[in-house]
Amino acid sequence: MKSVKIVPIFYLVAFFFHNYNEVKCNKVYTTGDNFMPCSECKDINKCGGCLFEYNESLPSAIELKLTKKNRDKNIHDNLKIHHDSLKLGNVKYYVKRGEGVSGSLGNASGNDISNMVEIHNEIKNRTEQKEKNKSSLSFMDHSNNNIEEGKEGYNFSKIQKHEQDGFEKIKSQIDKDATSSSDSVEYDNTNRTAPSKGVTIEETSDNVFLVPLQHLRDSQFVGKLLVGTPPQEIHPIFDTGSTNLWVVTTECKEESCKKVHQYNPNKSKTFRRSFVKQNLHIVFGSGSITGTLGKDNFILGNHTVRNQTFGLVKSESSDNLNNTDNVFEYINFEGIVGLGFPGMLTAGSIPFFDNLLKQYKNVTPQFSFYISPNDEASTFIVGGISKSYYEGDIYMLPVVKEYYWEVKLDAIYVGDEKICCEEESYAIFDSGTSYNTMPSIQIDNFFKRVISKPCNEENYNDILKDYPTIKYVFGKLVIELLPNEYMIVNEDLCVPAYMQIDVPSENNNAYLLGTIAFMRHYFTIFVRGQEGSPSMVGVAKAKRS
Known part of the structure; x- marks a missing residue:
């Protein structure tokens, strides 16, 4: 009788242990x-x-390869520096919806992730200057017997939440900064919104450093895309965080543009320039790229998408005041294929993926x-x-x-x-x-x-x-x-x-x-x-x- 009872108990325990471990080891479960x-x-x-x-x-399967902006640096160096900058005090990085590169998450003006060293150093310099000012103030207060007042200083120990209206105020100030030369502004510790040369960092009245980023692209996966007739090969990013489509063209004469594959519209029999007077303007932390709109055929895998509107990059300019490289000096991709929803589209009337679905009902x-x-x-x-x-x-x-x-x-x-x-x-x-x-x-x-x-x-x-x-x-x-x-x-x-x-x-x-x-x-x-x-x-x- 005892052996009869032991057998089902043994199996019950084994069953429970097996299923417990199965749940524990699962990575996706309900x-x-x-x-x-x-x-x-x-x-x-x-x-x-x-x-x-x-x-x-x-x-259709498209092979992707990883690229990074600066091949001489460890691929995660900017991440480490980002972490180090957060240790300096009340530092908050932010992006806005639909204002970054090609309508992605980011800001119309601000900093590039590759500027992390400059951002870190600027925050460190400002923090050290404030400590010096606090020490000077404390010394003066001691001499005037105003000890309690002298104890009041800056607190960078906590990260506090900023409200939406604060971002609107900061954005307004950044837009003003973007229209003026960095050399025309001298940093003054008494001016909490004074921009610094090289990076954009704002300070709130409660001593929080706000750091706007123009995009969140550091290392990227790129894939093959053919453009025009006969087809010309480029390697863009396939991006779920934006919707627009743009490519680098031979009309961009800067040396930095020539470092990547360029689409030549003059060699395509199916290319048509857009009659819509709408220009392409994309801002990066180290410069900007501009261009026009056109239409051509694109081949992605087994599918040819005809008459697709896209942006043609015609010029690229760097921020020479900051002695930074041009956009294509530090990043190895030739365009962006936005895979977001039509609500973010600013170039043309239909996004690339929507056009593909429209032309291929069986996809x-x-x-x-x-x-x-x-x-x-x-x-x-x-x-x-x-x-x-x-x-x-x-x-x-x-x-x-x-x-x-x-x-x-x-x-x-x-x-x-x-x-x-x-x-x-x-x-x-x-x-x-x-x-x-x-x-x-x-x-x-x-x-x-x-x-x-x-x-x-x-x-x-x-x-x-x-x-x-x-x-x-x-x-x-x-x-x-x-x-x-x-x-x-x-x-x-x-x-x-x-x-x-x-x-x-x-x-x-x-x-x-x-x-x-x-x-x-x-x-x-x-x-x-x-x-x-x-x-x-x-x-x-x-x-x-």
């Missing part, structure tokens, strides 16, 4: 009821998401990214997915507003501690951003739990044993990032692949999920809504090649 197939969910928003259903299709309205650990083997897929790139189910989340690929975010856990989201928050899946981001109200708390440590390739795994798992919660869907997925080695230091970026808007906080720290570990699919169904973003655990 809490509560499982997701139902998307076709069975009448209201995706009420369902909180659904399961992707695979349909046989003939997608499934979706595209996907596989970012490989081997940067030479990544893939952009148009019109479907490939089962060879992911494992398990693909969990679909509804887009809250068809502008960015943005979904509702309910919580972020670092280990067992919840650090988000008391206010309504959102996650933006952005193939044009390298790292993940946190807003200023969370970053201090985040870095207390996820700190940089000395390490190398040999002891990397041992060092990471002490780091927590990061969990993103979307309703009942949980997506995990393990330490070896969000920590990167920069020379002799293990660094979290996160930047502090504020994205102010009426939608409160936005958290960006980029290529290196998220999409490299999760196969990501972007599905356009149709026949009343919303657009969705899908996530599955990526297979390791």
